[in-house]
Amino acid sequence: TRQNKKSISKNGFSFGLLPVVAYNSDIGFQYGLVVNLFNFGDGSLYPDYKYSVYTEVSRTTRGGGINQVFFDSKHMLPHEIRITADVSYLTELALDFYGFNGYDAVYHPQLEDDEDPNYRSRMYYRYARDFLRVTADLQGKLPVKNLHWLAGIGYFNLIVSSVDIEKLNKGRDVQDILPDTALLYDQYIDWGIIDENEKEGGIIPSAKLGLVYDTRDNEPSPNKGVWSEALLFYVPEIAGSKYSYVKLAITHRQYLPVIKKKLILAYRMGYQGTIAGDAPFFMQNYIISSFAKVTTTDGLGGAKTLRGLLRNRIVADGISYGNIELRWKFFETILWKQNLYLALNAFTDAGMALQKIDTDKRLGLEPWEQEFYFDPGAETLHVSAGGGLRIGLNDNFIVAFDYGKAFDERDGNDGFYAGIGYLF
Template structure:
């Protein structure tokens, strides 16, 4: 299995500024932006993102008393995000931090390129209408997945100011199926309709490579525990320090799960100042493995974290420039290297903003293959 490398052109980003040289903010702060973006995996994204912060009396700025992230967005590829994410270090007693998410995520055409990275051959012509000989369907490497998710994590300092224990739980209910081709074809001219053919997901299901117990989704309720070591100088915009964590996630049938397995996740992030306030270098190393039991295929792309669970490997949150969920297996590892240059700062509608250019290189690899389901051919 080859290591996937990607070196792309710099990106233009906008975000909330560090408060290091800003006047402390107090009370509530609201920021709303249209969710407008494009990537090759999901197509165009449109919607609205609203961030709400409560800074209290300003004594903790740039930290906030609590924040609430709200997103409603849709994609032209058939995806949808309905999400609330809450974060607070100061509301709970005994300095316990809570992060919690409630979301309903819909994916009418979620990428599925098979299991185990490059062991599953990808043929672009199968989904490209420009290929007159190989084309099967734009939905060949796609399937449907809808997920209802509620998670809550709790953290508290342990033995030192920089070390924290973490414990949490999550309830996920996932529905999986083939792409609803009839819904996509409704109202379209014959020349624009998708062919009615089985995709790769259906082939995996029919051959038994995906088990009957996981082929349609199911419940994956879990508990999580671990340790976090954090010396970042500024949590939302670090210029120095490190952020490392080791997490164990247990999915037991005793919590109502349809599956039983355990994963180990190790992540190390570090930040270096090159030019004070303006230029920094950051890297991230990640490893995740199913250490007992067998995880259902639809949970393999999820990567655990002490803050927010992400999806990959492949896509904008993990390996930029690599197809979303292209590198999926029982055990995976990845690395991100990034230079961050903040070249312009301003205040718009009382919000501290900056523009930045990011240059990066990402790599990922499947270390251990997901075994085929019992009874698979």
């Protein structure tokens, strides 16, 4: 790739450090560190690298945590076979849960507002999850230029339960105590919507096969090109798994230069759905991709799918989504022998449920409860918009800040996100 005259070629090792600092009144302070190491070798590959290692370790003061190591290399295996591997252990004391099928599940913000007379719990739309994820994917070239095969395996072990209210209440002032009451997750179990063999999680061994077409000039921050993929995600009933299903994930991304290397129009369109078998509820929000560097792969809704929407607002058997961004790199310089740039982005995100999870097996609900919790047929397109800032180091390590606003109050209000990299 020809270098911009305002940048320098990098060789050897480079790394980015990002402190993790966040706060949530129910989970507490989140603190930790992200380290992204790059080995550029002799510099001839720049802005590509021989290999990259991404590590994140963070904790919350009330027991949640992220532990992740992600490895990526196109140049260590023979025949230019790319390997990406991920080992993550993610603990969530309060993961968002708003029911199934988007707007078909009615969201009542007053139920989690402790100043509202209808308040139940700030944890009402939450459940707990411990998630062990181990994946390894290989990509190799095919005779067609820029077309690659992909084959991968994965092992997931998920333990889910209701929120541990007693643990969260430790050390709280009396006025901040969370009530011990049934949460939406508990009710979905009682109503028979979440099956008994799914309510505590389970083991998910997986195989992934697909095709990837990639013409991007720089993966972390493309100036031009296409990145498309079609993947099959197969879960067999082996190795302790009680489930068997196949999902199809199709994603198309394109990067259009409006002003060369300065102003880029980027968009992404995706579909993911079950084509055979029955996926357990706790895997319905897992977003399938050829490049699993993203720490939290939940959706739709939230930092990595539909910014500004409640996280996991749309959970269904099949989903579609789209994002369009205008990215403006407005400042570039060399600082302490490092290539540095600043960029702004404006975006619109949208998505909806296409294949719905069966919720008709509701048990023991009064007519008013049917109307209060469910609105069959209400699902339509969810939309948000917003903007953000990127700080790029050596074209690979990118610190990201985004703010998104939901267009419909049924999706919540807004969201602010700090993390690593562009959305796509």
